[in-house]
Amino acid sequence: MVLSNTLFEEIRIFGTKFHKITVCDLLNSIVEYAKQDRKTVIGNVNTRGMNFAYDLPWYRDFINRSELVFCDGFGVLLGAKMLGYSVKSSHRMTCPDYIESLVLLCEQHNLSLYLLAGKPGVVDKAMAQMKAIAPNLRVAGHHGHFAKTGPENDAVIADINRFQPDVFYVGFGMPLQERWIVDNFDRIDARVFLPLGACLDFYTGTVYRGPQWMTDRGLEWLSRLLVEPGRLWRRYIVGNPLFFYRIFKQRIQQRFKALKR
Structure with missing residues (x-):
């Protein structure tokens, strides 16, 4: 992966x-990177991703070595503000909000798109929705429920390489999708790698994301928790307070260093 060389402010x-x-910066960057004859990773962070980066050195390295990293969580913006950074709600974006804009740009610039995510059937539904708004889009895909090593993994990679995507969406959820990209990066013939989690599940309506008034106000986590409490309670009930405890800890350390100067 290529070390970051962007002009955007780094937090x-x-x-x-x-x-x-x-969002405009992100979409324009995806298009520009997809036109270059090299591999690029565009990562993203939310509170869960930041907790993984705190605990897992390889995950932190994956994010820090990505060419571009966008914020996909209001909690991270709030944490950044608490640490003294100047950020706005416009500096947070989540894939279901811009996926169709990306699809239209891919069609406009003749960029191919490969989708690797979801249960069987989700990718097919997503591609049908995409072709409905972008008939000339070059798109292919495969579901994400396959063995991530061995012959089945080899067959999926061969399918990706036959298509040679300009933009390669990977959606297994954190940190599995990032680990898979690290393990298979050199074998895959794609230009832009986009680990985007459950975006296609939300885009196709397979998983309920929540009402827009909640998602626009940083409460998507609460809506998801109410829908899937058994699966997501640890992520939000434990993970969110842990993230902010670590923010307070970093803030205290910053103040202590400032006093010693």
Whole structure:
């Protein structure tokens, strides 16, 4: 992976970076990177991702070595503000909000898109929705429920390489998708790698994301928790307070260093 060389302001939380960008910045960057004859990773962070980066050195390295990292969580923006950074709600974006804009740009610039995510059937539904708004889009895909090593993994990679995507969406959820990209990066013939979690599940309506008034106000986590409490309670009930405890800890350390100067 190529080390970051962008002009966007870099923000650091727990030694893990993300960039101060808008949706427009992100989409334009994806298009420009997809036109280059090299591999690029565009990562993203939310509170869960920041907790992984805090605990897992390889994950932190994955994010920090990504060319561009966008913020996909209001909690991270709040944490950045608490640490003294100037950020706005426009510096947070989540994939279901911009996926169709990305699809239209891919069609406009003749960029191919490969989707690797979801249960069987989700990718097919997503591609049908995409083709409905972008008939000339070059798109292919495969579900994400396959063995991530061995012959089945080899067959999926061969399918990706036959298509040679300009933009490669990977959605297994954190940190599995990032680990899979690290393990298979050199074998895959794609230009832009986009680990985007459950975006296609939300885009196709397979998983309920929550009402827009909640998602627009940083309460998507609460809506998801109410829908899937058994699966997500640890992520939010434990993970969110842990993230902010670590923010307070970093803030105290920063103040202590400032007093010693």
